Amino acid sequence: MSKKELTDMSQGDIALKHTAVIVDSVSKIFTQWQRKEGVRSIFRQQKRTVAALEDITFLIERGEFVAYAGPNGAGKSTTMKLLSGMLQPTRGSISVLGMSPEKDRIALMKRIGVLFGNRTELWWDHPVIQSFEWKKVVWDIPDQVYKRNLERMKELLEMDEILCTFARELSLGQRMRADLAMMLLHSPELILLDEPTLGLDVVAKRQMIEFLKKINREEGVTILVTSHDMDDLEEMAQRILMISKGKLAYDGDFDGLRLLTGHMTHFTVTTDGRKPELTGCRLLGGRHGVFEFEADLSHTSIRFLLEMLSHTDGIRDVEIRRAPIEQIIAQLYQSWKN
Numbered sequence: 001m002s003k004k005e006l007t008d009m010s011q012g013d014i015a016l017k018h019t020a021v022i023v024d025s026v027s028k029i030f031t032q033w034q035r036k037e038g039v040r041s042i043f044r045q046q047k048r049t050v051a052a053l054e055d056i057t058f059l060i061e062r063g064e065f066v067a068y069a070g071p072n073g074a075g076k077s078t079t080m081k082l083l084s085g086m087l088q089p090t091r092g093s094i095s096v097l098g099m100s101p102e103k104d105r106i107a108l109m110k111r112i113g114v115l116f117g118n119r120t121e122l123w124w125d126h127p128v129i130q131s132f133e134w135k136k137v138v139w140d141i142p143d144q145v146y147k148r149n150l151e152r153m154k155e156l157l158e159m160d161e162i163l164c165t166f167a168r169e170l171s172l173g174q175r176m177r178a179d180l181a182m183m184l185l186h187s188p189e190l191i192l193l194d195e196p197t198l199g200l201d202v203v204a205k206r207q208m209i210e211f212l213k214k215i216n217r218e219e220g221v222t223i224l225v226t227s228h229d230m231d232d233l234e235e236m237a238q239r240i241l242m243i244s245k246g247k248l249a250y251d252g253d254f255d256g257l258r259l260l261t262g263h264m265t266h267f268t269v270t271t272d273g274r275k276p277e278l279t280g281c282r283l284l285g286g287r288h289g290v291f292e293f294e295a296d297l298s299h300t301s302i303r304f305l306l307e308m309l310s311h312t313d314g315i316r317d318v319e320i321r322r323a324p325i326e327q328i329i330a331q332l333y334q335s336w337k338n
Helices: 003-017 076-083 105-109 128-138 143-156 172-183 202-219 230-236 254-259 302-310 325-337
Strands: 019-034 046-061 065-069 091-096 112-116 190-194 222-226 239-244 247-252 264-271 282-287 290-296 315-322
Touching: 019 076, 019 222, 046 076, 046 091, 046 222, 046 247, 065 076, 065 202, 065 230, 076 091, 076 112, 076 190, 076 222, 105 112, 112 172, 128 172, 172 202, 202 222, 202 230, 222 230, 239 254, 247 254, 264 302, 302 315
Parallel strands: 065 222, 065 239, 112 190, 190 222
Antiparallel strands: 019 046, 019 091, 239 247, 264 290, 264 315, 282 290
């Protein structure tokens, strides 16, 4: 083996140590059997193939907090199941923490955590603590690791009040906290979260978001999370992967995502009652002297906008802010449909 080959291998090993997830040219094809209405159609089924993912490629470094978003049916949950070994790719290769989810699933599950917002691993007719103790035994979690993590979960997720409560009696927010705590008992290096804030109230959602940010920031846990709530994703993650019709449509930060639809900015103008006429700005609505406008700063500069506002009669106050990420995403989804 040449010196160059040894150097290339060494660099590859170093890169692998810093990489949590490698998805390389992955496609997932499902086969569906369909038939039309009527008695005769019972014997005339048709096979239909559906491409859930088409040639997806991305890499996630260790310690990253990455959002994974897209419309319903785009392939988000399929990707999560592929990464955790629940499904196998039709084509391409996947590496998670240097292992194959298909070949090394048992060993991999000891190093990752998976949480689907609409499912639970808690024993429904038993107190929460019994589910935790069951996992300790089945997963062979060392006493020291289990006790340390249990104490941390009790403190950070306020678990004391629900540990002895039957799972069936928990509210949705309480159940999600219990599921999250159970997932983290074995100290996973990577966690995959599919809609973890689904259905949570404002308080429970805040607790969930702050906790995830904390373990990512302080312990370097790599996180990949899906959600339809773009405001939550923007607050949590530093990077977002956007998927549409099974294909990767965007990979970058949220500021770059905003640029895809222009520098959209919203601003509120408070007047003495008169409606201001502002060139290059779209009126979104207004009443009682308070008007909401939208402007694209790639066409109307902030300097021109401020000058125009300063020369408009009757204006008492102005508040300028970025367009909500939800609106940006909605515009992208609409453009991808066309």
